[in-house]
Amino acid sequence: MSLGFDFKVVLLTEDGDKNEDGSINATEMQEYVLKGIDSMEKMNEWFDRFDEQVAYPNEGNIKYDVGSDGMVVVIVKTQEVRSQVEDFITQTNNTNRSNV
Numbered sequence: 001m002s003l004g005f006d007f008k009v010v011l012l013t014e015d016g017d018k019n020e021d022g023s024i025n026a027t028e029m030q031e032y033v034l035k036g037i038d039s040m041e042k043m044n045e046w047f048d049r050f051d052e053q054v055a056y057p058n059e060g061n062i063k064y065d066v067g068s069d070g071m072v073v074v075i076v077k078t079q080e081v082r083s084q085v086e087d088f089i090t091q092t093n094n095t096n097r098s099n100v
Helices: 040-058 079-094
Strands: 008-018 024-033 062-066 071-076
Touching: 008 079, 024 079, 040 062, 040 079, 071 079
Parallel strands: 008 071
Antiparallel strands: 008 024, 062 071
């Protein structure tokens, strides 16, 4: 069942330096719309592929959280992982929506 909106991803890259309180600043931020990902079922399918292709191979260098409002926040530690996330999102957005 469609939620009436496509999920969005905010991709943040950490700068690596910790603040006094232990928090880490983001040096880059980009927002993406996941075209055609407009239901929890499609989001679960998307994340199954994302975990397999991007998150698990980069464990320790990536973390993410999915909000109930359709916003996904992905935080990466390296430019290499950032590129993999961007490539995955681009590939997903370029596929036929019926296959997503």
